[in-house]
Amino acid sequence: MPELPEVETVKRRLKEILPGKIIQSIEVLHKRSFGGKEKDLFGQEIQDVSRKAKLIRIHLPSKLNLLTHLKMTGQLIFINDDIRVGGGHPTADWVKDLPSSHTRLIYNFTDGSKLYFNDQRIFGWMRLMSDEQVAAEFTKYGPDINEDALTAEYLQKKFSNRRIPIKQAIMMNQIMAGLGNIYACDALNMAQISPFRPAQSLSFEELIKLLSVAKQVIQEGLEHGGTTYDGKYVHVDGMSGSYQDIMRVYGRENEKCRQCGGKIVKAKIGGRGTFYCESCQR
Ligand SMILES: [Zn+2]
Structure with a gap:
């Protein structure tokens, strides 16, 4: 699943290339992947591309937006002659001729370039939304992990009555957005905190430490373009991340x-594979 650094990386690449493109038509190859009226898109010039949590927002005129969630296997790939940019879930579709059997939506721009939304498992979506609808969607998310509004005081308040494992608590989008499974495991290891600890049991000092290393692992993920760890990664210049080398x-x-040379073990917490050091994480 693309995590925040991967989504931010896709956003940065598309932000460089999409503004100014005018949508001529859209081909909806899979109905569930698109929400809205197709004709509302025709002739719209893309203004900007931004991100909140793991949602990519493509800004259009008249307070319209194309909100995108890549979910498990989504990809956004822009192609114009020899230029190919984008990213998301790493598969061979990054390099293959498109459309592929996983292509769900194709945006055709007036200059002949195209934006492909590929999604193998079809949990992702792109929806046409007004500014008000986008704002309502965003209320489901707390501050992003790399926002200044996120402080140890804020976390202490949010965790004060939660007995769920800290690993699950730091992955709750409504508390803080953007810390996915890979980075949550790594942050807890750096802070030397057991993923099983009840969230409310962490001291203020531990929360300061945890927040600081969580921001650090996300920053490292951004610097490495995210991670493509999933066992079948495809290397394309400018598309693949390398965070997996420093996990x-x-x-x-x-x-x-x-941290300590101890053995790393794997367990399940809330249904998610959780890796931790049995020696130093307490
Ligand atoms: Zn250790």
Whole structure:
């Protein structure tokens, strides 16, 4: 699943290339992937591309927006002759001729370029929404992990009555947005906090430490263009991330902890694979 650094990376690439493009038509190859009236898009010039949590917002005139959630397997790939930019879930579709069997939507721009929305498992979506609808959607999300509004005081308040494992609590979008499974595991390892600890049991000092390292792992993810770890990664210049090369615990079962040399073990918390060091995370 694309995490925040991957989504931010896609957003940055599209922000450089989409503004100014005028939508001539859209081909909806799978109905569930698109919400809205297709004709409302015709002739619209893209103004900007931004992000909140893992949602990519393509700004259009007249207070309209194309809101996108890549979910598990979504990709956005822009193609114009020799230029190919985008990203999301890493598969061979990054490099193959498009459309592929996973292409759900094709946006045709007046200059002949195209934007493909590919989504193998069809959980992702692109929806045409007014500014008001976007604002309503955003109320489901707390501050982004890399926003200044997110402080240890804020987390202490949010966690004060929660007994769920800290690993699950820091992944709750309504508390803070953008810390997915890989980065949550790594942040807890760096803070040397057990993922099983009840959220409310963390001291203020531990929350300060956890927040600081969580911001750090997200920042490192951004600097590396995110991660393409899923066992079948495809390397394309400018599209693939390399955070997997520096992962602390995620995907490193039975290997040595980079903090203390202890053994990394795997467990399940809230149905998600959780990697941690059994020696130093307490
Ligand atoms: Zn350790």
